[in-house]
Amino acid sequence: MSNIILHDFWRSSASYRVRIGLNLKGVAYTSHSVGLPADEHKSADYRALNPQGFVPMLEIDGHRLTQSLAILDYLDATHKEPPFVPHDPAERSHVLAMALVIACDIHPLNNLRVLKYLGRPLGQTEAVRDHWYRHWIAEAFPALEAMAARSAGRWLSGDGVSLADICLVPQIYNARRFDVPLDAYPTLVRIDATAQNHPAFAAAHPDRQEQPA
Incomplete structure (x- = not known):
């Protein structure tokens, strides 16, 4: 191979x-x-x-x-x-919708290249860029919490890990980096805690990766 x-x-x-x-x-x-x-x-x-x-x-x-x-x-x-998505069409759609809230509605606006562009050439301060970052998480997380609350078991969609969980965990990591309050999102926080105790998620954590000198 x-x-x-x-x-x-x-x-x-x-x-x-x-x-x-x-x-x-x-x-x-x-x-x-x-x-x-x-x-x-x-x-x-x-x-x-x-x-x-x-x-x-x-x-x-x-x-x-x-x-x-x-x-x-x-x-x-x-x-x-x-499997990363359920076989049932409605459940599959729900998992994809939760994943895309993160991958399409939050992440592109908070991508490093966007933050760098806000800084230069647009001249925004770090404080403004951090506020921008927090704003777009706060815009999307209430809806994601509501979507998750109606389907969550051990994971975001029942008791099997899915694409939605794979997308959620990095986004929660970012939310904590930028001091986004998470008390209003108990389902999301609970799922993230479950993931941190799973070997596949724990091994992928940024703190366990090669970092620049």
């Missing part, structure tokens, strides 16, 4: 998702750190591999896969257990 390489950055939310997914599926991989603050993802060498210049990128089975949810979909199609 060829070496599986994950190009990631230790604190990238999207990379965190893929690390969780690889661990859940029991897929061994080698990590290659791409320094986002130093703009290593913009280098000619990296863009030759991934024209968009983002992380994560997964080299697997002769493919170079990009976009975290697309990578997770590939892993789910090629490694059946545990």
Whole structure:
């Protein structure tokens, strides 16, 4: 079997998702750190591999896969257990909706490249950028809490881990980094606590990854 390489950055939310997914599926991989603050993802060498210049990128089975949810979909199609989405169409839609609240409605607005653009060239202070970050989490988390409360068991959708949980945990990590109050989201906090005690999630945590010197 060829070496599986994950190009990631230790604190990238999207990379965190893929690390969780690889661990859940029991897929061994080698990590290659791409320094986002130093703009290593913009280098000619990296863009030759991934024209968009983002992380994560997964080299697997002769493919170079990009976009975290697309990578997770590939892993789910090629490694059946545990399934990341339910078989029931309505439950599947619900899991995807919760995942997309995070991946489409929160994360793009709080991505590092957006925060850097707010700083320069737009000239916004760090305090303003932090307020921006917290605002978009606070906009989405109440709806996500309500969505989760009606379906949650041990995990966000019943008692099986799903794509929604894989997306939630990195977002809770980010919320805590930026001091977002979480008392109003007891279901989300409970699910995150469950995840922290799961080996696949714990091993993917940013604090356990290679960090720049």
